[in-house]
Amino acid sequence: MKPFLSRDNLLLWLKRLIQEYTVIAPVQAWDTVLFQPVKRVEEIVLSYDVSTLSPKDVIFPPSETLFIFERKNGRWEARPLPEVKKQVLFGLHPCDAHGISLMDAAFLSQPGDPHYQRRRDATILVGLACARARPECFCESAGSGPQDVSHLDVLLIPTPQGYILQVRTARGAALFTGFNMEELEIDNPPPPATTPVPVAGITDVAKRIFNDGYWERLADRCIHCNLCAYVCPCCYCFDIRDYPLKGMVERVRSWESCQASGFARLAGGYDPRPSTGARLRQRFYHKFLYYPTQFKGQVKCTGCGRCVRACPVNIDIREIVSDMQKIEAKVARAT
Ligand code: SF4
Numbered sequence: 314m315k316p317f318l319s320r321d322n323l324l325l326w327l328k329r330l331i332q333e334y335t336v337i338a339p340v341q342a343w344d345t346v347l348f349q350p351v352k353r354v355e356e357i358v359l360s361y362d363v364s365t366l367s368p369k370d371v372i373f374p375p376s377e378t379l380f381i382f383e384r385k386n387g388r389w390e391a392r393p394l395p396e397v398k399k400q401v402l403f404g405l406h407p408c409d410a411h412g413i414s415l416m417d418a419a420f421l422s423q424p425g426d427p428h429y430q431r432r433r434d435a436t437i438l439v440g441l442a443c444a445r446a447r448p449e450c451f452c453e454s455a456g457s458g459p460q461d462v463s464h465l466d467v468l469l470i471p472t473p474q475g476y477i478l479q480v481r482t483a484r485g486a487a488l489f490t491g492f493n494m495e496e497l498e499i500d501n502p503p504p505p506a507t508t509p510v511p512v513a514g515i516t517d518v519a520k521r522i523f524n525d526g527y528w529e530r531l532a533d534r535c536i537h538c539n540l541c542a543y544v545c546p547c548c549y550c551f552d553i554r555d556y557p558l559k560g561m562v563e564r565v566r567s568w569e570s571c572q573a574s575g576f577a578r579l580a581g582g583y584d585p586r587p588s589t590g591a592r593l594r595q596r597f598y599h600k601f602l603y604y605p606t607q608f609k610g611q612v613k614c615t616g617c618g619r620c621v622r623a624c625p626v627n628i629d630i631r632e633i634v635s636d637m638q639k640i641e642a643k644v645a646r647a648t
């Protein structure tokens with residue numbers, strides 16, 4: 314027997330959730346699906362493949378005020394930032410919860426980022442398993458899967474009869490307090506097949522092909538629009554700027570891409586990554602070498618395939634992983 318919600322009961326539960334929490338859920342916006350706060354259950358899209366943007370902005374906004382200092386009575390004083398209210402991020406797929414867990418490792422490692430922490434602590438993740446996969450999806454090769462509950466508080470698995478419920482955490486269970494749950498003898502539906510990509514061993518491969526001319530050749534195609542970083546559920550490079558405001562100073566953190574010109578430039582003007590190839594390589598080396606070296610071997614990619622679809626010049630991370638493996642095999646044969 315498994316905890317189960319019929320479609321009608323799911324809608325009833327969502328109605329109650331919207332009354333108690335800020336609920337952010339997938340909604341149809343023109344021809345795309347995006348995550349937005351919802352006021353009515355009818356706005357929520359319960360079946361979609363991959364949203365155009367990931368919901369990472371719920372926890373790591375594209376632009377946020379870190380602090381405001383104000384001149385008062387001849388002294389500088391920090392203004393308190395607004396409270397972050399408890400919120401439920403509903404309907405994200407397991408790969409996007411995996412993306413949040415990859416950001417958690419970076420932002421919550423000691424000493425921890427208090428701005429990220431307060432949003433993360435306030436956000437409960439209720440996922441929706443994938444009923445279908447796109448050809449660009451390779452979540453299983455990236456260490457997750459269409460029915461992976463491991464980075465969520467609750468997972469709903471759609472079936473023709475309704476939704477199988479997997480509750481993983483106490484704060485997920487609390488969302489159902491007082492709600493009349495059903496139980497059903499039912500098997501999980503088979504997960505959709507995802508594209509295999511040879512990610513295994515890529516960290517060691519990356520170490521051996523750093524100086525290969527491949528990266529400069531690939532960069533000839535890249536127009537450095539940074540779309541790949543902005544759509545990615547786990548890219549978290551940022552820039553920080555101070556803005557003067559009538560007797561105040563506001564410090565703002567905004568998304569940035571490590572592929573952007575000048576991202577690594579130091580005081581005095583020296584840029585350790587002056588070429589486009591070096592910057593493009595940095596993005597993939599952060600995903601496949603530097604991040605896994607720092608965080609237990611996990612690659613910093615969820616296999617969501619968004620960058621594959623977004624890139625205007627068809628730079629495809631699946632092909633890059635295969636190319637890296639081939640280049641390394643050639644290097645190994647030659648030595
Ligand atoms: S497939 Fe692309 S967009 Fe998706 S997590 Fe990996 S690098 Fe980011």
Ligand code: SF4
Nearest residue numbers: 535536538539541624
């Ligand atoms: S989306 Fe494509 S063209 Fe744009 S920066 Fe990324 S790899 Fe380059």
